[in-house]
Amino acid sequence: MGKVTGFKEFERQDESYEPVEKRVKNYNEFTIPLSDEEITKQGSRCMDCGIPFCHSGCPLGNLIPDFNHMVHQGEWQKASWILHSTNNFPEFTGRLCPAPCEKSCVLGIIEDPISIENIEKNIVERAFKEGWIKPQPPKTRTGKTVAVVGSGPAGLAAAQQLNRAGHTVTVFERDDEVGGLLRYGIPNFKLEKGVIDRRIAILKAEGIIFKTNVNVGVNYDVEELKAFDSIVLCGGATERRSLPTPGIDADGVVQAMDFLTQQTKVLFGKEVKDQVLATDKHVIVIGGGDTGSDCVGTSNRHGAKSVVNFEIMPKPPGHRSPTTPWPFWPLQLKTSSSHEEGVERNWLINTKEFVKDENGKLIALKTVNVEWKMVPGQRPQLIEIEGTEKTWPCDLALLALGFTGPESTLAEKLGVELDTRSNYKAEYGKYKTNVTKVFTAGDMRRGQSLIVWAISEGREAARQVDIYLMGKSDLPSKDVTGDLVAL
Structure with a gap:
């Protein structure tokens, strides 16, 4: 598959981003696509590895080496057909999927894995551009x-x-x-x-x-x-997760999904009463996942005075942890494009109180540092570290705690x-x-x-x-x- 020596000849290349100072001024996608020539090289890196573990990594079972090979050969329309045979919406996964396929790529054992997600995105975008994606209504109806x-x-x-x-x-x-x-x-x-x-x-x-x-x-x-x-x-x-924390009812404690939904609706001219804005506010995002990252990016676009992120779990290692060896999904630090736009990230920290003023408005968060005690056969225990209490100025706390x-x-x-x-x-x-x-x-x-x-x-x-x-x-x-x- 691909070029036999491609993974030796070509290094992994990913899309670049517009500069931070430019992209935070709007809500548009800000990736800078690679050239068709470079994407072809990326497809050529796919090894003839015998057993393509990327299939197992992908819940859809995408035929990854097959569409990589078509890209290598310049057969973009065939690549699109192969991709759509297992994935209805590669334009979504090509932008939003964390790419478990790449984490189980055989090449990833020794080098940077194949840039599968970006190749996927380029295939579907090329297909739309060329008019290859057309409605396919059924020839007959079942009556059901x-x-x-x-x-x-x-x-x-x-x-x-x-x-x-x-x-x-x-x-x-x-x-x-x-x-x-x-x-x-x-x-x-x-x-x-x-x-x-x-x-x-x-x-x-x-x-x-x-x-x-x-x-x-x-x-x-x-x-x-x-x-x-x-x-x-x-x-x-x-159903959004909340916190059993004193002061959670303060004016200024907002569910992340409400914050994100409002912004998108306003962007497209929908009526939103009393939109929650991060403008000129000290923002603290509680939760370190993708939704928390999205809140960071949105807060920076609002013009927040400061953006801080809390995560109760330990900071993941910079490289794949030995506890999650290839080809499993790795325990590894993820730094998103939103994080790169400006945020202070904190791990092993727990919110103890949302502090309100006399009018019920949020003015600060009280926290304590924690550690996890592991006892064999028992659930991990959260231990507060004495003497680590801290008060953070905060006008807007966004709860990105999952569902x-x-x-x-x-x-x-x-x-x-x-x-x-x-x-x-x-x-x-x-x-x-x-x-x-x-x-x-x-x-x-x-x-x-x-x-x-x-x-x-x-x-x-x-x-x-x-x-x-x-x-x-x-x-x-x-x-x-x-x-x-x-x-």
């Missing part, structure tokens, strides 16, 4: 109807696959635009919304029906939902059982709930996870729905029970 609740990556993938099987698919979205967290939860500087609109136009042309501002179980009776021949629940994990699971409203109204983690219960690989004809996929079934897992589950659930409706299915399937990563 399917309702998909939720228009995030899981719902969209399930909808497209089921539509290709000939079923009439209606997607219900409670927000005013299609896309789920892709639309309002991901900042525009990471995913410009025209990228979503471009793909939705394709899906609509293929015959998928989209209904927005429809909150099933609230302003849409579940009895009407039951009229469909099958139902796929892909509502995501949207505890899906909202239970639909489960209650449909009679769907929940598992021990409060997710909608359905056997992995089957996606069928305890309720006849009701299936579930994505974060709603597995809990907060990655976009690549959402697409994978949407595709797999669609196949199971097709089998339920027709007794068999020609939709593709990937057995991922042996995958090396479960993020």
